[in-house]
Amino acid sequence: MRAAIASAAIAGAVVANAIPLDKIKTVNARDVDTRFPYTGPAVPIGDWVDQTINGNGKGFVRLTEPPAVKPSSSSPTNNINVISLSYVPGGVNIHYQTPFGLGQNPTVHYGLEPFVLYSTATGASKTYNRTPPCSAVSVTECSQFFHDVQLTNLVPGATYYYQIPAANGTTASQIMSFTTARNAGDRTPFTVAVLNDMGYTNAQGTYQQLLKAANSNAAFAWHGGDISYADDWYSGILPCASDWDVCYTGPGSELPNTPPAPYPAEYNTPLPAGEKPDQGGPNGGDMSVLYESNWDLWQNWMNNITTKIPYMVLPGNHEASCAEFDGPNNELTAYLVNNKTNSTAAKSNLTYYSCPPSQRNFTDYQFRFRMPGAESNGVGNFWYSFDYGLAHFVSLDGETDFAYSPEWPFVRDLTGNETFPTESQTFPTDSGPFGTIANNNWKNNSGYQQYQWLVNDLAKVDRTKTPWVFAMSHRPMYSSETSSYQANVRNAFERVLLNAGVDAYFSGHIHWYERIWPIGNSTIDTSSIVNNNTYLTNPNVSMTHIVNGMAGNIESHSTINASKVLNITAVLNQYNFGFSELEIHNETTVTWNYIKGIDGTVGDTLTLIKRNSSTATTYPQPPHWGFGSLRGFFNNAWSNLNCTWSTLNV
Numbered sequence: 001m002r003a004a005i006a007s008a009a010i011a012g013a014v015v016a017n018a019i020p021l022d023k024i025k026t027v028n029a030r031d032v033d034t035r036f037p038y039t040g041p042a043v044p045i046g047d048w049v050d051q052t053i054n055g056n057g058k059g060f061v062r063l064t065e066p067p068a069v070k071p072s073s074s075s076p077t078n079n080i081n082v083i084s085l086s087y088v089p090g091g092v093n094i095h096y097q098t099p100f101g102l103g104q105n106p107t108v109h110y111g112l113e114p115f116v117l118y119s120t121a122t123g124a125s126k127t128y129n130r131t132p133p134c135s136a137v138s139v140t141e142c143s144q145f146f147h148d149v150q151l152t153n154l155v156p157g158a159t160y161y162y163q164i165p166a167a168n169g170t171t172a173s174q175i176m177s178f179t180t181a182r183n184a185g186d187r188t189p190f191t192v193a194v195l196n197d198m199g200y201t202n203a204q205g206t207y208q209q210l211l212k213a214a215n216s217n218a219a220f221a222w223h224g225g226d227i228s229y230a231d232d233w234y235s236g237i238l239p240c241a242s243d244w245d246v247c248y249t250g251p252g253s254e255l256p257n258t259p260p261a262p263y264p265a266e267y268n269t270p271l272p273a274g275e276k277p278d279q280g281g282p283n284g285g286d287m288s289v290l291y292e293s294n295w296d297l298w299q300n301w302m303n304n305i306t307t308k309i310p311y312m313v314l315p316g317n318h319e320a321s322c323a324e325f326d327g328p329n330n331e332l333t334a335y336l337v338n339n340k341t342n343s344t345a346a347k348s349n350l351t352y353y354s355c356p357p358s359q360r361n362f363t364d365y366q367f368r369f370r371m372p373g374a375e376s377n378g379v380g381n382f383w384y385s386f387d388y389g390l391a392h393f394v395s396l397d398g399e400t401d402f403a404y405s406p407e408w409p410f411v412r413d414l415t416g417n418e419t420f421p422t423e424s425q426t427f428p429t430d431s432g433p434f435g436t437i438a439n440n441n442w443k444n445n446s447g448y449q450q451y452q453w454l455v456n457d458l459a460k461v462d463r464t465k466t467p468w469v470f471a472m473s474h475r476p477m478y479s480s481e482t483s484s485y486q487a488n489v490r491n492a493f494e495r496v497l498l499n500a501g502v503d504a505y506f507s508g509h510i511h512w513y514e515r516i517w518p519i520g521n522s523t524i525d526t527s528s529i530v531n532n533n534t535y536l537t538n539p540n541v542s543m544t545h546i547v548n549g550m551a552g553n554i555e556s557h558s559t560i561n562a563s564k565v566l567n568i569t570a571v572l573n574q575y576n577f578g579f580s581e582l583e584i585h586n587e588t589t590v591t592w593n594y595i596k597g598i599d600g601t602v603g604d605t606l607t608l609i610k611r612n613s614s615t616a617t618t619y620p621q622p623p624h625w626g627f628g629s630l631r632g633f634f635n636n637a638w639s640n641l642n643c644t645w646s647t648l649n650v
Ligand SMILES: [Fe+2]
Pocket: 226, 316, 317, 318, 474, 508, 509, 510
């Protein structure tokens, strides 16, 4: 199936746009299927009033963020709008984005001194048929050409300075800096900023604290999926339903830092007279109503962070396609399939072909970042690993490429003797597979390339150099908000991770902060609980699990009635946006701190200690120990644990 689809994909994926084709790298793995035509509007816009790209004076005042490079001209013809760093072995990948091509290979000047950038590296560019194209959008707010330049053979743990020179109308960047990763085995303590589910609306506080970390203690950021929430553009055309208030009359989205702190001034921008408030709440706070513009806005916004520290990402469901589901009266079907504005449809017929081709199959996600999949024998931005000091980090794809994954491969849509699904058998978020599936047996986890890669990657870890191993995917294995996908993620990955002695598994997707008690095979491991804020590792038996999905986005927080919180949950915060800092102290101790976006205070602390270390037996209980004694604690919290757990529907 994949080979047949690939030929169609390549034909539709690359546009020359005045750039010699030999300067543009084709992305062979994109695999967008175009057998059925897209029949929606030329440019999907989620604002019924303003159907134009640049505005007709009747629509919303849309938010913009400054580009990575301020253009030297007031009317630039091209510009460097986004710069985003990531690790590659022995160095850093400089990814940058422009609306138009460069006319030459992308280039970066760099060196160890800020005023003598003695080295130059060149890379490659790629592009896709964006909807709408940047020719129809403001130059400083649009990305359509994506450039990657790798700086390798760098000194570990060193600060380098870099500058992107001007080309084909762009302005040269200022001279900026980054610090390379420390070698595996380097015992120097370091901190990682871990975040999940970060959009634009509601994330201002997280952004401010994340920026502080990027400017001070964070070596790099690790974003576990749901990046920008670009696909929520259609919230602007869906009326509210009883269970869905991200909609054009929705009061449910909470503005950042409210209450009690004031929200950002731009959220006070008055809406045009007679206009209903859109995404973000009654005071505005609009992201955008274009899928691609939301990506542009978010990436421009994050430049202050992504130009300074490597920004490592993995896929979430919001990266899959332009839409995830329809509204109560199938408004989206009427729009995207029938090209009817402000209408309804008899039933939802959303399919894979309801989105423009460039908005299917994680296309934006594949182009707008550059992770070290190839360098770690993984696949692109989907699954990969890297070392830093005493730790090995594993990024997993919790959306595709395992049995019963949340986003389906076409093979799962088939019935009978079909080779391809019919149009009606597909769904907008159908994606992948990005690796192989043995014999197309999509129900068999061990036949997936991702599974085999994970087994091999973990087997190769040298624990004398990197005693700590951390894994993350977008989807949790355990939560008080139970769902069937959690069992599928457990079935795919949990036993492999436990057998390899992985120390902790982080996730997002659920928009709150939740720390689970040490757990393995759906059983709480009480032997690994030192106290309320201290766990022991326990290879083969249990891991630390943390749901870290509270960065903030237009969908606001997930909530649950306190009476439904399960006994697996040690800490649950449904109210504060923020991110977390993972600090690796030494071979035996790491700490995890949940940082609240509102004021930078710590919302939760966990110390994780190696079970076989002498430190574990002497570690003091924290002063805020909330139980009279360990025995009393267990008696109170765990007396009915086995009975309770066995009844859970996860
Ligand atoms: Fe998600």
